[in-house]
Amino acid sequence: MIYFILFIGLVVFTVYAFNRNKKRPVKNFPENWKALLNEHVHFYRELSFPEKEKFRQRMMLFLSEVYIEAVETEIEDLDKVLIAASAVIPVFGFKEWHYNNLSGIIIYPNNFNGDLEFENEGEKRIIAGLVGSGRFEKQMILSRKALHLGFQNDTDKGNTSIHEFVHLIDKMDGVADGIPERLLQRQYITPWLKLMHEEMEAINENKSDIRKYGGTSEVEFLAVASEYFFERPNLFRKKHPEIYEMLEKCFQQNPADRKRKGKN
Numbered sequence: 001m002i003y004f005i006l007f008i009g010l011v012v013f014t015v016y017a018f019n020r021n022k023k024r025p026v027k028n029f030p031e032n033w034k035a036l037l038n039e040h041v042h043f044y045r046e047l048s049f050p051e052k053e054k055f056r057q058r059m060m061l062f063l064s065e066v067y068i069e070a071v072e073t074e075i076e077d078l079d080k081v082l083i084a085a086s087a088v089i090p091v092f093g094f095k096e097w098h099y100n101n102l103s104g105i106i107i108y109p110n111n112f113n114g115d116l117e118f119e120n121e122g123e124k125r126i127i128a129g130l131v132g133s134g135r136f137e138k139q140m141i142l143s144r145k146a147l148h149l150g151f152q153n154d155t156d157k158g159n160t161s162i163h164e165f166v167h168l169i170d171k172m173d174g175v176a177d178g179i180p181e182r183l184l185q186r187q188y189i190t191p192w193l194k195l196m197h198e199e200m201e202a203i204n205e206n207k208s209d210i211r212k213y214g215g216t217s218e219v220e221f222l223a224v225a226s227e228y229f230f231e232r233p234n235l236f237r238k239k240h241p242e243i244y245e246m247l248e249k250c251f252q253q254n255p256a257d258r259k260r261k262g263k264n
């Protein structure tokens, strides 16, 4: 009997583990999500009709490959829409993309501290999102408040969840170092480092309009500059034409030239 129970336990565990790691079937895009996308995701609104269709398919593909869980909060449709949109935006220029280094996203209701606590009021809870390592390898933790805030303001050049997905893209070559080797051809690496270091110096001397956090390391520079690139592409191209050109090569998209072609 005991063997039977153990056997059943093993089967349940295996099915559970398998389902977690396995791609689930790609679902159809829920009708009511279209309005959510149009209302909240500026990037999507700028796409042409066929691009929008492609964007929605890519969102559903992403959601079939990654699980989303919430801690002390309910997952709403808008959370899923915003997370999937943030995942697709930086890789929309590629024909196909799988975040092989991500299995799940955990949503916290609010910002958290280094011990992943979000409740203690007195303490500083300044982290809005992170890409996990060690015990949290292949996981992303996102503050729901920050996730929503990133899409609420179209002019602030910032977006926490896009920032975290860029960290994942950077990390895909094995190390997060601000040089996305998977995307950037070899001959551009030295020029990219030079541009990056010059601008980081400008940030640290208060001579740049790129968010201060971008001056802390190459890793953060890439993520912060990419947020700006996708949130305010026209302004970014005007103020930082060389960095813009480099990110355009990286992400294989030119968001500043995208005209509003259609609505759906």
Ligand SMILES: [Zn+2]
Residues within 6 Å of the ligand: 163, 167, 219, 220, 223
């Ligand atoms: Zn970061």
